Amino acid sequence: MKKYIRITFLLILGSIVFQSCTKDFVEKNTDPNKVSAVAPQSLIAPALVNVLSTNLSRNLRINNELMQVTVTINDNLEIQRYEIRPSESESSWTGWYVQLTNIRDIYQRANDAKQVGYQTYMGISLVMDAWVSSLITDMYGDVPYFDSNKGFSEGNLTPKFDKQEDIYKDIFRKLEEANALLKENVLVESANNAMDPIYSSDPTKWRKFGNSLYLRLLLRVAHKTETNAVAKIKEILETNAAEYPIMQSNAETAALYYTNVQPYMNPNYNVRDIDFNGTRGYSEFFINNLMDLGDPRLKLWATEATLGVYGGMQSGYARGNVPERQSTLLAALKSDAHMGNIMNYAELQFIIAECALRKYVELDASEAYTKGINGAMEYWGTTVPQGYLANPKVIFSAEDSETQKLKKVHLQKYYAMMFTDFQQWYEYRRTQLLDLYKGPGLLNNGKMPVRLNYPIIVQSLNRENYQDAVGRMGGDGINEKMWWQPTIN
Template identity: 20%
Template sequence: MKFIKNKIFLLAAVGLLSSCEKQAFVDVNKNPDALSEIPPQNQFLQATVSIHSQDFEHYYDLYRRIMPWMQYNTPQTGNQGSFTLNFDNFANRYGRLYNGIGDRLYDLEQLVSKLEPEEQPRYEQMIQIARILKAYYTFYVSDIYGSIPYTEAFQGRYGGTLQPKYDTQQEIFAKLDVEIKAAITSLKATPAAPQYSLAAYDQYYRGDVQKWIKAANALRLRMALRVQKADAAAGNAIITDVLAAPAADLMSSNADAWVFIGNATFTGNAEGGNWNTEGLRAPKPMVDFMWEKGDPRIDAFFTPNQYSQANINLLIADKKLPAGTVAGRRYVGSFTSPDESRQTAVVQRYYSPKLISSNNQTVDTLSFIQPRLFNTGRADAAGNAGTGQSYLPVITYAEYCFMRAEIAAKTTGAATAKDWYEAGVRSSLDWYNEVGQKSQLTDYVATTPAEITAYLAQPGIAFDATKAIDQIASQSYLNFMKQPQEGWALYKRTGFPNETSIVPLPRVSYLNVPLVVPRRAPISLPTQTDPNYANKKAAYDAMAALPGFGELTSAAGRVWWDKP
C-alpha cells in the first residue's frame, strides 16, 4: 500500500523553514511581487529538497517499476505475470520540474533581479550553481520523456507564455550543455564582487564552488554519453572538451561526489511510509554473482536470510529440519523470471517459509533489500528507529571513473581503461562502505582493504582488456543499486548487462513468452481542450516520427538519444 502523509524535512545542516516562509512560497504562486520577501538561497534549498524528497517516485518509479525491470529486486514471491507492462503511475519526475524544482531555480534569478543593483553581482555564483542544478533535473526529465517545454518554460508569471512550445530532446541536450559550460566558465572567473555563499542552503557541497565545477563537468560527461549514441560527433566533441579541462576541474575522489545527505527522517520514519522496502526481495542473479565473487557490498545491498544457527536448532527440535543441519549461505536471491518463480518446486523450496512452533516465528529462505539503504529511519528488529544519514546520490565518483574507463576503452587504450576501471571499483566499495556505516545499515560489517584487494583479483573482476566494456558496465550496474534509474539508462545505452554479461541480466518470460524491458515513459494523448494542445500535438507528432519511438502510450519505444 502507498502512504500519503505529511512530510517533515529535518535536514542535516538546516533547520525547518518557518511557517511564515512556507506561506511566502504559497504567496509567490499567486503574486510574483511576493518573491521579494524570500531570500534567493531559500529557493535553491527548496528545489533541492523537492528533487530528493519524492517518496512517490521511490515507491512507484524505483521500487515497483525500474528495479524489477532491471532485476535489482523482486516482489515478495518473485516477479509475476507480465510485470514489464506495469507502468501505471510511472514517471513522477515530470511534474516536479515545473512545480517545485525548475520553477524555483528560475525564481532564484528573478529574486536577484529585484535586488538593488549594487547587490546583484554578489549572487553571480549562486545563479550559476542554480543553473547547473536546473540543467541536471531538466536532463533527468527529458531523459525518459523526450521533447518537453524548456526554452519558454517557467516564465508564465513573469510575462511569458502559459502555452510554452516543446523543445526536442536533441535541442534540450545541446542547450543544457551550452548552459552548463557557460556556468563553469563563470564559476572559474574571478567575481566582480564578494559572493554570497549558499553555505548551509547547499546540501551537496555547502557552497564549495570548485566542487560544483567538478560536478558540472561530470554531468556533461553523463549527458555526452547519451548524446553519443544518437550523434557520435556531437557526443565526442563534448567528451573531448570536458577531458581537456584542468585536473582541478574534474572529480578525483569520493569527496567530490555529488550526493544529497540528510538525516534519517528525510527518507522516512521508523515505519517507513513510501520509502519502505519491506517485502522487496533481493534478486537471484545479482546475489549469486556477489556471493560467488565475495563482493563486500552484499550486506550493504541485502539482508541475510533467517536461517541462523539458532533458528535452525529450533527447527531441528520441531523435526522440520534433519539433525545436524548447520547454517550455510545466508544471502539467497529471488527468481526474476515469472516462469521460474511460479514453478511448484521453486515455490515450495524458496517461497514457503517454515514456522518455529515454540515462538511462532517464520524462517524465510530468501534475502530482502537492505531496508536502511533506502529508508534510513527504518526501525530494526528490536524496534529502534534508525538515526543515521540518508544518502541520495546524483553522480558518484565511481560513476565518473566508470565513464572515464568506458571512454578510455574506446579511445586511448586498455592501460588507461584498467586504471579508471579499478578506481571505479575501489571508489564504489569505499562509498558503499561509508553509506553502510553512516546510514547504520542493519547487520552491516565494515569493508576492509584486504577484502577490496581480494575482490579486484577475482576472475571476472580482475581487468581483462578483451572484456573491458562488459566489466565496466557490469560494475556500473552494481554501483547503481542506489540509482536504479541510471542502471536502466546504462542498459539502454550500452546493452549491458544482458544474458551473457559478467553480471547477468537473465531473460525473463511469462508463459514462455519473452518479456520486453520498457525504454521510456509512456505519454498520455492530449485532449483538444488542453490549453497547450497545439504545441503538445506538434511535439508528439514529431517524436512519433522518430525511429523506434512507437505509440505514445507505450513504454517500449525509444526517445531520441536511445537510437535503435
C-alpha cells in the same frame, strides 16, 4: 484566478512557483505573501530535497523493478515484466517540473539582484537545471523545455514540446555557462553556506560536479556524431582539462548525506518496515553477482535469506507463480545517509574507463576502472577486500575483448549507482551491457521499455502540443525510441 492557474498548471506540467517548499527551510528569507521576497539561496535546499525524494521513490518502484535490483511479490504489478501503466508517469513529471521552477528562479533572482557572490548562485542553478532537465527528457523524450515553467510568470499553460536533440544542446550550453560562472570562484556570504546541503555553496565543488555531469551526458549521446560529443569528451579529459575540473574523490561526490534531522530526512525514515521491504525482495541477478564478486556491500544492503545465506527471487516470473522471497532490503537503509546520491566519484571514474576503452581518450582504462571500484566501496563506508580485484569477474584479462571489459565496467557501475534515480535504466538502454536474466513471464515481447508515457493529464490539457510530439516520436508507448536511444541488436 491565480490559485486556479497554479493548480491547473501543476496538473499539466508542474510549472508553478512551489512557494510552500521553502517554509520549513528558511523562514527569515521568505515573505509568505510576496514571492519577490524569496532570496535565491533559500530555494536551493528545498529543490534538492524534493527532487531527491521524488527520485528515490521512483527508483524503488520503477527503476529497481526494471533493472532487477528488486522483485515485487505483488502479482498484479507488471513493471518487472516490462509492462508499465500510464499512471506511473505522473509522479516523476510533476515532482521534477515543480522543482525546475524553483531552480530556474534561483538563476533569475540572482541575476536580477546582482549582489556579490550571486554569480555563484547562477552557476549552481544552471548545474541543477541541467541535472533535472536531463532526468525529464531521458525519461520521456521530447518534452516542454524552453517554454516550460512559465504558467505563473507568463500565463503559458500549453507550452510546446521541444525536440530532445535541442534540449541536449541547451543543457550543454548551460553547463558551459555554469563552468564559466563558477570559475570566477566568488564566495557567497558565509552565513548562507548552510542553505546548500551538498557543497555549502563552494563554487569549485559545484564546478567539478557540473563538468562531471557534463561527461555523463556527453557519453550518453557520443554515438550521435552530429553532437561532436566525442571531441568535447576529449577536451574535458585531455586537451583542455584545466578549464574543466572534475570530481577528484568522494569528498567531492554530489550527494545529500541525510542527517535524519529535519529537513534532511531520508524519505523512508518514518516508513514502517513492512511498507519499505514487505512486498519486495532482491533479485537473483542482483544477489548472485554480488556473491560471485565477493562484494562486501551485500551485507550493507541485504538481509540473509537464512542464517548465513543470501538469495534472490526470479525477476519476470510467470503470472500466478510468485516465488518465495529470499533476501530483502535491510531496514537500516531507511535511515542510511547514502541514499541521497546525485552523482558519485565512482560513476565518473567508470565513465572515464568507458571513454578510454572506446578510444575516445588516450587514458588508462584499467586505472580509472580500479579507482571507480575503490570509490564505490568507499562511498558505502567499506573497502575492497583482498583478492577482489583479481576475481575473474573483475580483472581486465589479456584475453578480454573490448566488449567483455565494458561489461565488467558496467556491472561495477550498476552497483555504484545503487538508489540513484533512473541511471541504471538509462545506462542499460544506452548500452545493454548488463546480462540481465530473462524471466518466463516477461511481457512487451520481452523488450526492455525505453521510456514512460506522457502523463494522462498532459495528453488531455495540452493536447495539440502533445500530438505534435507524439507525431515526431512515432507514438506515446513505452517502446518509442527517443533521439539518443541507440539501436542495439
